[in-house]
Amino acid sequence: MLGRRPLPANDDGRLLIAGNWKMNKTYTQAVNLAQEISDRARREWASVADVVLIPPFTALRGVSNVIAFDRSFLRVGAQDCSPHQQGAFTGQISVDMLTDLDCAYCIVGHSERRGLLGETDADVAAKAAALEAAGVTPIVCVGEDREVYDRGATVEHVVAQVAGSLGGVDISTGGIAVAYEPIWAIGTGLVAAPDHAQRVARAIRERLASMYGDQQARRARVLYGGSVKPGNVAAFIACPDIDGALVGGASLKADDFCSIVTNACDAARA
Numbered sequence: 517m518l519g520r521r522p523l524p525a526n527d528d529g530r531l532l533i534a535g536n537w538k539m540n541k542t543y544t545q546a547v548n549l550a551q552e553i554s555d556r557a558r559r560e561w562a563s564v565a566d567v568v569l570i571p572p573f574t575a576l577r578g579v580s581n582v583i584a585f586d587r588s589f590l591r592v593g594a595q596d597c598s599p600h601q602q603g604a605f606t607g608q609i610s611v612d613m614l615t616d617l618d619c620a621y622c623i624v625g626h627s628e629r630r631g632l633l634g635e636t637d638a639d640v641a642a643k644a645a646a647l648e649a650a651g652v653t654p655i656v657c658v659g660e661d662r663e664v665y666d667r668g669a670t671v672e673h674v675v676a677q678v679a680g681s682l683g684g685v686d687i688s689t690g691g692i693a694v695a696y697e698p699i700w701a702i703g704t705g706l707v708a709a710p711d712h713a714q715r716v717a718r719a720i721r722e723r724l725a726s727m728y729g730d731q732q733a734r735r736a737r738v739l740y741g742g743s744v745k746p747g748n749v750a751a752f753i754a755c756p757d758i759d760g761a762l763v764g765g766a767s768l769k770a771d772d773f774c775s776i777v778t779n780a781c782d783a784a785r786a
């Protein structure tokens with residue numbers, strides 16, 4: 517158990533900075549954006565951060581081709597997956613289909629899917645388990661709405677989401693990233709105060725420690741997401757339990773996304 521000993525952020529200290537493009541960019545636009553990011557990517561990022569582009573499914577091949585052609589250290593990830601291996605699931609995308617396109621990461625349980633499509637913690641856990649079985653790192657999204665935040669119940673809410681969204685999931689193959697994304701901060705320009713985000717990130721790590729033990733909890737990467745911009749990312753990275761960022765709107769502009777990665781890497785080195 518953790519006891520009173522402070523639990524350091526992830527073992528090797530590597531950041532994870534991921535750009536969630538959501539339902540933006542056609543195939544052609546996505547290839548162009550990936551190329552712009554690849555052209556601006558700096559070698560020195562690679563020693564500090566894993567940087568992941570997460571386009572819509574339709575652009576995964578195009579983005580992974582850009583990365584492969586440029587021999588870039590950038591990685592590609594997906595926004596969702598099916599919990600099923602194959603079969604009669606019209607419209608769904610299996611984990612095998614994603615690994616065949618070089619996906620190393622996959623977002624699960626984004627609040628837009630929980631809210632708009634009624635995804636439950638159990639649905640998210642089934643998807644995370646399918647990813648782990650293939651060695652893909654799930655980026656499990658959790659976060660409270662404004663009402664929960666105003667009641668001061670964020671930590672309980674988020675910790676329960678972590679427990680439910682990873683219930684029974686073995687994380688030893690793919691590792692794990694948990695993105696704390698307050699719903700009220702997504703796409704609004706509002707950001708969580710870094711000390712609030714740190715408190716939540718710490719509680720997430722403690723919960724992971726009680727589920728998986730200290731070692732796995734130290735390896736986990738806890739991200740902040742919600743209106744991350746070049747000007748605010750450093751304050752989150754400076755928090756001891758925050759190991760990266762899940763970026764939405766600002767990941768759609770190469771200059772902004774690259775500034776976020778650069779500023780995050782500088783903050784991690786500081």
Ligand code: 13P
Pocket residue numbers: 536626697701702703704705741742743744762763764765766
């Ligand atoms: P914004 O950065 O646009 O607030 O989106 C955050 C998000 O939902 C990333 O998954």
